[in-house]
Amino acid sequence: MLKNRLRAILLLSSVIFLSACKDDALLNNLTQEQANQVLAILLQHNIAAQKNGTLKAGYSITINHADATAALSIINQYQLPRPADVQISQAFPEGSLVASPNAEQARVLSMQEQRLEQTLKVIAQVVNAKVHISYPPFDNGPGNKRPAGHVGVLISHKGDIDENTFIPQIKSLIKNSLNDIRYENIAIALFPASSIQYASPTKAPTTLSGVWVWLPAVIVLFAAITAGYILLKFSHRPHPATGSGTEEVKSE
Template sequence: MNMRYLLLALLCFLLPLLSGCKDQSLLTNLDQRQATEIQAVLQKHQITSTRKALGKGLFDISVKKEDMGIAIQILEEYQLPTLSRIEVTQLFPSDALVSSPQAEKARLISAIEQRLEQSLLTIDHIIDARVHVSYPISPTERIIPTPHASALVFYEEGMLDNDQLGEDVKAFIHNSFNDMDENNITVLLYPRNINKFNIINNQIHQNNPDTFFSSWLFISLLLVIIVVIITTLLIIYRRKKAQREENNDKSDF
């Protein structure tokens, strides 16, 4: 009986250790695209993450406790998670009530802006992009004002040529409209030092030897506990076996 109490005590001691080493949830209720984007960015900055399926196409992303702070900073820098992609069928559902032409055009312009932003984000080393289009929704003059567009792009410092990127973005927006004058397109580019997160992450792990020590301590304690449990079970088994043999010998007499 004492052995059983000892085994129960060891298991109770093991459970807090197992719960303490679990990863902490970083973001939850993400779709598959958002979860993949976040894991790719974290992996780029040498941060290990785990994905857990929640059902209904949703996922949870977890990281180690010591990586939580730097992971949040990285996601803020990359403006993640990104919004779900806008589809035309979502903006103009077949069962929706008929709205005014001005409202329909405003929604269409908003959709165009978001689709342009999503397309710009597919370019390597672009961190974030914002596009604004000024289209006359309900012109009252005989001469329709010409449309204007502006783009705000954040990219990784030192990875792209600033002048070439500006020309590419302007050409991309210009060719997305039939009546857009290239002179009416403004592109603002801002570099961001993303590599600083790799340096900070390395410094955190180098200046925190307790993380390495605690991992080995946990593994050592776990091995000791497993050995103790196995030894306890063997002792119980041998005692029961000896007791059965003793009972059999007594029955023979």
């Protein structure tokens, strides 16, 4: 009976101990490409992650509970999961109503902005990128002169970048990707990406943040082992003789 109780206590303590180090689902319902992107970026930042799921049901990314703060910081900084690559043909789906020339042009420019953003994110140093193309005025009268186009690019980057080399390369890429855009009308703004937050906000010292995750489980496990030891010790202790038996020995 006592052995069964001891097994139950040890089993319960093991379940509690393992629950303290369980994995958390970070993202769900991802495509295979999105899951691979998220997994690669997390691993680059030394976050242990796993990809689970199937192509039909979708994929999920799981991480250790202790890495949740850092993983969420990375997800927010890199704007993950990234949407599928934009195709210009999506601006004019089959069966859609014929839009005005101005609406069609605005739709194409929006698609071009998104495609350029996706291209810039392929660069290793680029964490995130936004591209803004100036829209022409909607008043296209015969006497109105069309103004020159302008492009603004905002890039957040990691690590050190040689701006004297990097900015001209980005400008050349933009100029050769768009029509009627002059080199001098392209503005590039670079900003360093914010540092990754690896610990939850807390008043306790950051060096002890990992201890608080394990401390409750360790206390429960220690208490269970102590209780089991006491029960086991008392189960092997000899029982004292009854009073009637003592009297019979004395009578003899």
